[in-house]
Amino acid sequence: MIPENHPGLLFDFCPRCGEKTMKFDGLKKTDCAQCGFQFWFNASGAVAALIFNANKELLLTIRKSDPGKGEFDLPGGFIDPDESAEEALVREIKEELNLNITHFRYLQSFPNQYLYKGVVYHTIDMIFFCTADDNSNITPADDVTGYRWMKPSDIDPQSMGLNSMRKVIKWINTELAKEDQNIL
Ligand SMILES: [Zn+2]
Structure with missing residues (x-):
């Protein structure tokens, strides 16, 4: 539709x-x-990161602006023109959290509709498993006002500000419940 x-x-x-x-x-x-x-009007590329700490808690950000202002999100954002998805991933995580990504692995993509200032942008949100060099000095900035570490099973998908991210949370929990889960 x-x-x-x-x-x-x-x-x-x-x-x-x-x-x-x-x-x-x-x-x-x-x-x-x-x-x-x-x-x-092709889909705009976007990236999002799954970053876990030693307690297997997932790093969530808090959105600064609409859509989904004040609600949870995964770190990430839109890919700039002439930028690779991997470059966008590293740049966005640095901008939003002052984290330096050291390793990443592509997992899966989720389409989304992103309503911004009265215009719907169709996006394709690409999910990467990421590790950072040091999770102890996270500094929220840019379009993020805060962060939280949560066990994926404790995250209510409806607390995520974007529809694609609700699907990601459900998908993570389905994958983590598998015996041969391989997203971590
Ligand atoms: Zn004309």
Whole structure:
């Protein structure tokens, strides 16, 4: 289902010829019937980190801004243009928590819809298992106001601010319950 704030529904006028001739295909692109201008709304890449301490507690952040202001999140964020997912992971964890990631391993991705200032951005949130050089000097900054270590089984998925992150918490607990679990 197309959300009402999908950008394809927000562009009426063509940015090239100025005519009110934009036609949204209902999924991922919009075309100008007058001049042929075309624009695609592909998913934006984002990364999120699973960082555990020695007690097998997961590091959660507290979101500074909407969507999900004041609610839990995983450390991470959007991938910048011309940046790799791995570079974004290292940069975001440093910016948000002053943690230096030393090892990481890609696990799985989760699609999301991220409503920001009246526009829905479709994202693909890529989850990495990460270890940091030192978990003792965490300093929240940037778009994070705090953090908490919690056992995954104690985390209420509904306490996560973003739908994809609710799915991640459920997925972690399903994986950790398997005898041959391999996400840690
Ligand atoms: Zn046009």
